[in-house]
Amino acid sequence: MSQVDASGEWSGEPRRDRLALFARALEAEVRDLRAQLAAEQQALVACHRMMTLGRLLSDVAHEVANPLTTLVARSAMIRMSTTLEDAHRHAGIIEEQGQRAARCMRTLSVFGQRHEPGRVLIDLNEVVRAALELQRHQLxxxxxxxxxxxxxxxxxVSGExxxxxxxxxxxxxxxxxAIAAARPRGAITVSTHADEERVWVSIRDDGPGMPPEVADRVFQPFFTTKEARLGLGLGIARELAITHGGDIAAHSVEGVGTIVTLTLPRPVAAAPAESEHAAPEGAPAARLLVVDDERDVGELLSDILRTRGYETQYVASPKAALELMRDRDFQGVLMDLRMPEMSGTELWRELQRERPALALKTIFMTGDYASPDTAAMVGATERPFLSKPFRPDELDLALATLTRSAKGA
Structure with a gap:
């Protein structure tokens, strides 16, 4: 029963009701504030990513121009080669420089692409190599x-x-x-290691180091010792590490240098990042269909497949591919995902409807590796995926899945 207490306030049920209403309103306000804070943090991360990307673009253009210059010149040298040894040497350099350009474009595309974050298993060694490749020209x-x-x-590690x-x-x-501001020469070492529970990336420099009062605040948002800087970089880096279940810490000694360590949790039963994959032994005498609107790419891929013992047929049109698949038997299909008139996704849907067994023996290819649509397609179909440009050994690994599918059929 409700009554007035000594202070003149109502006690009992009405008071409890008011408190309950206040608590619910407060909870709703906290939820709204958390959602607003999360949205602002995402916007801040995206803004800083674009700022970094802008600084990298000119360096990346230079990094791609150099290997392309080598590709063009070495191709001409092969034509002028008088010995097979010279031709092999030039071809090896062409392959190496082509891979260099491919790595640069791939990492730039991944870095600049806006998409919803998704957690997958990631090779941190490859992430480090990609980051250093992007900064190679500046360094x-x-x-x-x-x-x-x-x-x-x-x-x-599990992450984005x-x-x-x-x-x-x-x-x-x-x-x-930090080094450049203090002296003309210096050294940075990026290392990775792991134990049973954690995986680390450490960045060690021999710069001027930091006093304790700076080291304690260096990861705070908007804290900076640099003029004309917002001080977002390290704060955002730590925030991203925390969202991955990890953290970043700095150990610094003035006059000696600094070690900054990114720590991430190690997933249970994580697979080694650099395990050996054997290419399929003795490729079966199977008939494969290659579908790619870039004729040079399609014909080159067909030539490579023939050296592996496959019978191949190449078409540039998805519609022509459908007609062929209706009239002839194929044991596998390699198709580009981005083609005019009909996309690889649409072609695969038609194939799934008309030839479902053959749809399960499809390998996708595209240079649009960072696209959310590409990732969604590959994830939904669970088919092998080759990012252009790909190496012959990567092709062999994808072909091995067709061999296993054939044996399991």
Missing amino acids: AGSNITVAAELEPGLPH EQELQQVILNLVLNAFE
């Missing part, structure tokens, strides 16, 4: 050396590749700027 133009000491067989790449980019760039 090469100085007397500051960068070395990578990457632990072989490093366990994968784009965000982890941004973390490492920020940490390496910060080390570079």
Whole structure:
């Protein structure tokens, strides 16, 4: 029963009702504030990513131009070669420089692509290599050396590749700027290692170091010792690490240098990142259909497949591919995902409807590796996926899935 207490306030049920209403309103306000804070943090991360991307674009253009120059010149040298040994030497350099350009474009695409974050198993060694590749030109133009000491067989971690790449980019760039501001020469070492529970990436520099009062605040948002800077880099890096279940810590000694360590949890039963994959032994005499609107790519791929013992047929049109698949038997299909008139996704849907068994023996190819649509398609179909440009050994691994499918049929 409700009554008036000594202070003149109502007690009992009405008072409890008011408190309950107040508590619910407060909970709703907290939820709204948390949602607003999360949205603002995401916007801040995206803004900083674009700022970093803008600084990298000119360097990346230079990095791609160099290997392309080598490709064109070495191709001409092959034509002029008088010995097979010289031709092989030029061909080896062409392959190496082509892979260099491919790595650069791939990492730039992943870094700049806006998409909903998704957690997958990631090879941190590859993330480190990609980050250093993006910064190679800027670092090469100085007397500051960068070395990578990457632990072989490093366990994968669960995370978002784009965000982890941004973390490492920020940490390496910060080390570079710290040294450059203090002296003309220096060294940065990026290392990886793991134990039973954690995986680490450490960035060690021989820069000026930091006093304790700076080291304690260096990861706070908007804290900076640099003029004309917002001080977002390290704060965002730590925030991204925390969202991955990890953290970032700095140990610094003035006059000696700084070690910044990114720590991430190791997933249970994580697979080694650099395990050996054997290519299929003795490719079966199977008939494969290659579908790609880029004729040079399609014909080259057909030639490579023939050297592996496959019978191949190439078409540039998805509609022509459908007609062929209705009239002839194929044991596998390699198709590009982005083609005019009909996309690879649409072609695969038609194939799934008309020839479901053959749809299960499809390998997708595309240069649009960072697209959310591509990721969704590959994830939904669970088919092998080749990112252009791909190496022959990567093709062999994808072909091995067709061999296993044939044996399991």
